[in-house]
Amino acid sequence: MRIKRVAAVAAVAALALGLTACGGDDGGEGTGSGSKSFAAGSTMEKLNKAQKIKVGTKFDQPGFGQKGLSGKPEGFDVEVAKIIVKELGIPEDKIEWVEAPSKVREDVIVNGTVDFVAATYTINDKRKERIAFAGPYYEAGQNIMVKKDEATITGPDSFKDGTKKVCSVTGSTPAETIKQYVKDVGTQLVLFDTYDKCRDALKGGQVDAVTTDNVILLGYIAKDEASFKLAGANFTKEPYGIGVKKEDADFRSFINDTLDKAVADGSWKKAWDDTAGKFGAELGAAPTINRY
Amino acid sequence: MSQQTVLYDVPGPRQRRITLVSSLVATVLLLVGAYFLIYRPLDAKDQFSMELWGPLVDPSNENFSLVWDRIGLGLKNTLTAAVLAIISSLVIGTALAVLRIQLKSLTRRRFTGLATPVSYLLRGLSVLLSAVTRVCVEVFRGLPVVITIFFVARGFPEFGITFDTLWYLVIGLTIYNSVVIAEILRSGMEGLPGGQGEAAAAIGLSPAQTTRMILLPQAFRIMLPALISQLVVVLKDTSLGFIISYEETLNIGKQIIGALGNPIQVYVVIAVLFIAVNYSLSKLAQYVQRRLSRGRKTAATAGQTAPPAALMSQSEANGTGI
Amino acid sequence: MNVLIDKFDVFAGGFWLTLQICVLAAIGALILGAVVAVLRISPVPPLRAVGTGYVNVFRNMPLTVVMFFAAFGLPALGSNADFLRVPGLEAIFSRLDTDLPYFRFALIALVLYTAAFVCEALRSGVNAVPAGQAEAARSLGLTFGQNLRYVVLPQSWKASIVPLGSVIIAMIKNSALIGFFGVVGDLSATADQLTGAEGYAFIPVAIGISIGYLIMTVPLGALLDRIEKRQAVAR
Numbered sequence: 067m068r069i070k071r072v073a074a075v076a077a078v079a080a081l082a083l084g085l086t087a088c089g090g091d092d093g094g095e096g097t098g099s100g101s102k103s104f105a106a107g108s109t110m111e112k113l114n115k116a117q118k119i120k121v122g123t124k125f126d127q128p129g130f131g132q133k134g135l136s137g138k139p140e141g142f143d144v145e146v147a148k149i150i151v152k153e154l155g156i157p158e159d160k161i162e163w164v165e166a167p168s169k170v171r172e173d174v175i176v177n178g179t180v181d182f183v184a185a186t187y188t189i190n191d192k193r194k195e196r197i198a199f200a201g202p203y204y205e206a207g208q209n210i211m212v213k214k215d216e217a218t219i220t221g222p223d224s225f226k227d228g229t230k231k232v233c234s235v236t237g238s239t240p241a242e243t244i245k246q247y248v249k250d251v252g253t254q255l256v257l258f259d260t261y262d263k264c265r266d267a268l269k270g271g272q273v274d275a276v277t278t279d280n281v282i283l284l285g286y287i288a289k290d291e292a293s294f295k296l297a298g299a300n301f302t303k304e305p306y307g308i309g310v311k312k313e314d315a316d317f318r319s320f321i322n323d324t325l326d327k328a329v330a331d332g333s334w335k336k337a338w339d340d341t342a343g344k345f346g347a348e349l350g351a352a353p354t355i356n357r358y
Numbered sequence: 359m360s361q362q363t364v365l366y367d368v369p370g371p372r373q374r375r376i377t378l379v380s381s382l383v384a385t386v387l388l389l390v391g392a393y394f395l396i397y398r399p400l401d402a403k404d405q406f407s408m409e410l411w412g413p414l415v416d417p418s419n420e421n422f423s424l425v426w427d428r429i430g431l432g433l434k435n436t437l438t439a440a441v442l443a444i445i446s447s448l449v450i451g452t453a454l455a456v457l458r459i460q461l462k463s464l465t466r467r468r469f470t471g472l473a474t475p476v477s478y479l480l481r482g483l484s485v486l487l488s489a490v491t492r493v494c495v496e497v498f499r500g501l502p503v504v505i506t507i508f509f510v511a512r513g514f515p516e517f518g519i520t521f522d523t524l525w526y527l528v529i530g531l532t533i534y535n536s537v538v539i540a541e542i543l544r545s546g547m548e549g550l551p552g553g554q555g556e557a558a559a560a561i562g563l564s565p566a567q568t569t570r571m572i573l574l575p576q577a578f579r580i581m582l583p584a585l586i587s588q589l590v591v592v593l594k595d596t597s598l599g600f601i602i603s604y605e606e607t608l609n610i611g612k613q614i615i616g617a618l619g620n621p622i623q624v625y626v627v628i629a630v631l632f633i634a635v636n637y638s639l640s641k642l643a644q645y646v647q648r649r650l651s652r653g654r655k656t657a658a659t660a661g662q663t664a665p666p667a668a669l670m671s672q673s674e675a676n677g678t679g680i
Numbered sequence: 681m682n683v684l685i686d687k688f689d690v691f692a693g694g695f696w697l698t699l700q701i702c703v704l705a706a707i708g709a710l711i712l713g714a715v716v717a718v719l720r721i722s723p724v725p726p727l728r729a730v731g732t733g734y735v736n737v738f739r740n741m742p743l744t745v746v747m748f749f750a751a752f753g754l755p756a757l758g759s760n761a762d763f764l765r766v767p768g769l770e771a772i773f774s775r776l777d778t779d780l781p782y783f784r785f786a787l788i789a790l791v792l793y794t795a796a797f798v799c800e801a802l803r804s805g806v807n808a809v810p811a812g813q814a815e816a817a818r819s820l821g822l823t824f825g826q827n828l829r830y831v832v833l834p835q836s837w838k839a840s841i842v843p844l845g846s847v848i849i850a851m852i853k854n855s856a857l858i859g860f861f862g863v864v865g866d867l868s869a870t871a872d873q874l875t876g877a878e879g880y881a882f883i884p885v886a887i888g889i890s891i892g893y894l895i896m897t898v899p900l901g902a903l904l905d906r907i908e909k910r911q912a913v914a915r
Contacts (some may be wrong), residue, residue: 133613137428169742176515177515237872251864253778256780257859262619263751287823365721377725400757496894497898499897500853500893500901503867504857505856505871513881590740594742594743597745625752626743633740635740636741
């Protein structure tokens with residue numbers, strides 16, 4: 067870890083002189099926004115000059131990015147995005163939050179609708195063909211939520227006999243993964259546009275299980291412990307990354323540095339404790355940033 | 359109303375008694391049915407608890423003002439999209455209707471006085487254009503609006519054209535509704551008595567002038583109720599904005615549900631809002647229709663009013679959008 | 681364009697599922713719509729109120745809301761729509777008899793919503809029958825039921841057929857929403873599946889989906905145009 071951080075600082079130094087200069091200010095004050103300086107022509111400089119930024123996130127993911135009654139999204143993804151934006155020297159209220167549901171995340175990055183995406187965005191190779199990932203900043207894993215009294219579902223293999231019904235969200239990674247386990251998609255799989263609907267279907271007994279990343283499920287369980295539980299252990303690894311334009315390597319490594327720094331100074335842990343951490347999910351050790 | 363009384367006699371005393379008794383029986387049966395099939399199961403699931411309804415109906419609830427602020431924003435967005443879509447659909451729809459009428463008359467023209475190859479070229483061109491517009495109309499009328507909106511929102515960025523989601527929704531709705539409106543107007547113009555166009559030609563108006571000054575105003579007048587019904591359709595269709603993350607009423611409702619966990623209650627409120635707005639619009643359409651038919655009674659014969667009425671019911675059904 | 685050939689089975693499967701629900705919903709909506717239309721013109725005021733209320737509610741509500749109530753309201757009422765699990769039908773309509781109720785819920789929503797428009801189409805047909813016909817029937821002493829059955833409906837049927845067809849076309853298009861309410865694998869969900877999860881290029885998929893819908897809607901529309909023209913001549 068130690069060595070990594072030294073390497074990170076070195077990388078920063080190599081990147082831009084100005085960056086290392088403010089690398090030491092602990093990301094403390096967001097007020098001195100104009101004072102940051104970045105290499106000319108870089109995305110960071112452009113965003114800093116414009117003093118506004120568009121961030122794509124989920125609006126319906128409890129604990130990660132959920133738009134509540136205040137009309138502002140809240141959650142771990144949102145907090146991580148705020149850390150990055152602050153590091154760019156842009157005040158928090160200048161962020162324009164754009165809803166980025168699972169199926170359009172690549173599109174909004176490629177066509178420039180948003181500057182980056184933080185939306186429970188699993189890093190995988192297929193997506194890397196179109197965009198690039200900074201991070202990961204968290205590692206989730208797919209799991210299954212069932213009713214408290216359910217005993218026959220113990221893991222994804224329980225769907226192989228073709229009787230148990232499972233719900234997930236259209237276009238999401240978990241939905242694709244579970245398709246490999248179910249025997250007949252037509253009679254076993256239900257897809258909705260939000261996990262809320264899946265939860266309601268599980269509660270109403272129309273489906274036997276809901277599958278997605280464990281943290282999201284833990285969020286539901288925390289709200290209704292009397293009804294739900296997890297069935298077994300995580301069966302995939304879902305490292306969440308920040309999605310940026312594929313060719314923008316500078317911006318990617320800037321975000322990587324920021325994430326490293328946030329882990330080191332505790333703001334990463336604080337972001338977690340304030341949001342998804344309340345559901346009782348383990349944060350675990352910081353995942354190793356994958357610089358590629 | 360008049361139609362109903364045609365179907366049965368004015369009830370006599372015995373018939374009135376029977377009606378009264380059967381009305382009472384029907385009411386009681388309906389109420390009992392509603393109680394056992396709807397109220398009881400919902401109550402058993404605690405769906406009537408103030409915990410779920412409070413934020414929506416109780417002004418003293420801590421979330422009441424927040425929730426209604428959000429719903430207000432949703433309504434505003436819904437109306438914005440609907441108004442923009444209806445205006446642009448009207449403009450484009452009218453243009454399309456005129457274009458199709460003009461092209462149709464052009465294909466019949468012989469272009470005399472021009473060199474033969476040129477006249478053939480012009481005729482071929484107008485036939486081609488006429489076919490192209492026809493195909494466009496058929497295709498966009500035959501596609502679900504959801505698909506059109508989805509295609510616009512996904513397709514435009516592929517060509518490097520990006521807008522706010524509002525505009526994707528407006529464009530998607532416009533494509534569909536302008537085609538429908540064009541058809542409404544076109545059938546309105548074609549339904550006019552042939553004498554109108556002939557008289558216009560006789561006093562020396564060009565085809566363009568005929569359309570603009572004679573046919574179009576009358577078609578608008580006849581088709582006004584159908585056009586207002588189309589507005590209801592557009593308003594309902596804005597609810598499809600949720601598939602492209604536009605924050606209209608239903609999408610906001612979804613966010614409220616995420617925060618408060620009361621889906622049935624929120625949807626009931628949204629349904630009531632939609633029904634209230636659309637019901638008043640349909641009433642307006644009926645009122646306009648009545649006024650127009652009253653005004654025309656003396657001028658037009660029954661035979662002339664019949665075709666537009668038949669066309670209207672069709673266009674209304676066409677516009678069942680979503 | 682390869683996706684159209686490579687994934688032909690996916691498109692065909694989606695088309696087949698959409699066609700299934702459309703056929704079932706059309707039948708259901710015609711029956712329910714006829715019942716509501718009779719209610720709307722019946723001599724018993726509460727029934728008339730029910731008919732009118734039904735039409736006003738369902739005609740003015742977005743289908744998305746109706747779909748929602750079918751998919752989440754019915755379970756809250758304690759029903760999985762099991763009455764639709766008609767024995768024998770599952771041979772053709774495989775999704776009707778599954779443990780997953782969402783196909784049935786979507787079907788109910790489409791039927792409820794479309795029935796309101798079917799009712800209006802039928803009523804416009806009844807309105808097209810000259811009042812003298814019903815009056816003549818009444819003066820012969822026919823009751824309300826006899827009047828409808830022997831005089832009005834046989835004539836109104838002709839005038840209703842074109843508006844009814846338009847309603848059915850609209851319903852086919854409306855069925856594109858079922859993919860958002862738990863039914864996996866219909867035609868419009870295919871677009872999502874192929875472009876989103878499987879990463880195919882957007883345009884060819886869009887063309888494939890469009891063809892699927894146009895195959896259903898355009899011939900029906902052309903047929904209606906023909907009927908309308910012939911009726912116009914006959915008149």
